[in-house]
Amino acid sequence: MLVEIILADHAGFCFGVRRAIERALDETAKRGKLYSQGPLIHNRQVVDGLRKKGLEPVDNIDDVPPGSTVMLRTHGVGPSVYEHAEKNSLDVIDATCPFVARAQMEASRLHKANYLVLVLGEPDHPEAQAIREHTGGHAIIVERSADVDFSSLPKRVAVVCQTTQRLEALRELVNALLGHTTELVVVNTICDATSQRQDAVWAMAQNVEVVIVIGGRHSANTTRLAQICTDAGKPTYHIETADEIDCAWFRGVARAGVTAGASTPDEAIDAVLQRIRKCERELEASA
Numbered sequence: 001m002l003v004e005i006i007l008a009d010h011a012g013f014c015f016g017v018r019r020a021i022e023r024a025l026d027e028t029a030k031r032g033k034l035y036s037q038g039p040l041i042h043n044r045q046v047v048d049g050l051r052k053k054g055l056e057p058v059d060n061i062d063d064v065p066p067g068s069t070v071m072l073r074t075h076g077v078g079p080s081v082y083e084h085a086e087k088n089s090l091d092v093i094d095a096t097c098p099f100v101a102r103a104q105m106e107a108s109r110l111h112k113a114n115y116l117v118l119v120l121g122e123p124d125h126p127e128a129q130a131i132r133e134h135t136g137g138h139a140i141i142v143e144r145s146a147d148v149d150f151s152s153l154p155k156r157v158a159v160v161c162q163t164t165q166r167l168e169a170l171r172e173l174v175n176a177l178l179g180h181t182t183e184l185v186v187v188n189t190i191c192d193a194t195s196q197r198q199d200a201v202w203a204m205a206q207n208v209e210v211v212i213v214i215g216g217r218h219s220a221n222t223t224r225l226a227q228i229c230t231d232a233g234k235p236t237y238h239i240e241t242a243d244e245i246d247c248a249w250f251r252g253v254a255r256a257g258v259t260a261g262a263s264t265p266d267e268a269i270d271a272v273l274q275r276i277r278k279c280e281r282e283l284e285a286s287a
């Protein structure tokens, strides 16, 4: 039986990631060696390719040699990193995605206007932590309404989001806060690329029997796409590369869905499509 493959709309590189990678290729060609604080994007294969061209990820900004060039990631960083760069004469190439920069700017503005800022996001994620840092460390990162201590909320509360959050999660948090706040400001900083991908993958998942989600295991937006497909009740496999595919996943399947996170290059998607076709031939031959 032929497996029909449905590729979700908006799969693969988003605007911010494409912009950062083009900038990295451009700058390594011009300058040779550059550093990034952490991997530029959450995709091991792309990061390895960039390393060969001269972009070296380091764990900490302190590891960047004084006087050299550092590229800041799409996730953004807090003010302390800019201060460190200035003190150590680092040349900064800022690849912070404009959507992330907006979340940072809104959090800072609302903190200065005396709101308690809640950042809907993952406490351990560098993007959420950097947004918090832009409030001088005063914002509270929450993953859901259950994380909020309603008894200690001040009168003025504001919500901003890590850009990869789900709209349902924002709705849930806002609904819970409504009954506990006098003044609530909500700035929806979920980026369009994220919401378009999430809507598209939800729609696709309704029409397939199994879903392959391609992207880095540490990529928040890819993990969320996989979660949406699981929530839709479909067997879902989150993979980084085509060689992780087990052909048995497609046994008896007439329609398979494929999507990819915002850090996944087109070549990785093509490799997965080819691998599924190969599985189809292998399954037919063994039938």
Ligand code: SF4
Residues within 6 Å of the ligand: 014, 015, 016, 017, 074, 097, 098, 099, 100, 163, 191, 192, 193, 194, 221, 262
């Ligand atoms: S997912 Fe959105 S916020 Fe994140 S880098 Fe891409 S465009 Fe920017």
